[in-house]
Amino acid sequence: MKGSFFAFIGGAFITLQGVANSRISQDIGTWQTATLTQLTGFLTALSILFFVRDKKWLGLKRVKPVYLTSGALAALIIFGNVTAIHQIGATMTVSMLLIAQLSLTFLIDSKGWFGMVKQRMRLPHFIGIGLMIAGVIILRF
Template identity: 60%
Template sequence: MKGIIFALLGGACITLQGVANSRISGDIGTWQAAAVTQLTGCILALIILLFARDGSREGFTSVKPLYRIGGALGAVIIFSEVTSIQTIGVTFTISALLIAQLCLTFIVDLNGWFGMKKRKISPAQFIGIGMMIAGVVILKF
């Protein structure tokens, strides 16, 4: 249950962040909005880290270099999301983001990328993603 609650919270924050970034980019530019968002996110994460202290400093050096680019992907995500929101609107942007996330997670699960356990994808899951895509197409038209 805890995982679902955090997933819902994260999804809501992604949507709100996208809308806020779109408004910010209208005032200062898209890449500037990405920079501001990444900076404020870093500051908040550092503040939480100071209070949570749930890891060690040595843990930073044990992270594989490939995984360290995760934060850098955030800038691309923000730029893409802001540009998309300004072009097609919030609803279709979030719908497309969710579909892209699901499709890529299927690939990650199938191949066991990033040290994840390989998982089989059931036909029902493929039908589900197909229904989501159909829903977005219906919503669009």
């Protein structure tokens, strides 16, 4: 239940961030918006980290170096979302984003990539992705 709540809140924040970033980019540009968003995100996370004060930094040595670059993906995510919202609107952008996320996580889970526990995919999983794609097609027309 708690995980579902955080997933819902995270999804709502992604949408709010995308729309806000799209508006900001009209005034200052897309890469400037990505920079500003990354900076404010860093400062917010750093502030929360100082407040929480956990000692998990010691485990940083165990993290594979390739995973340490994941923050760089955020700049590309912001750029992609802002550009898509300008071109196809917020609803279609979020719809396509969800299909892309679901499809890639489906592959990650079914193949056990990135050290994830391999999950067996069944017919309802395929039907769910198919219904989402059908929904986007219906939204488009």
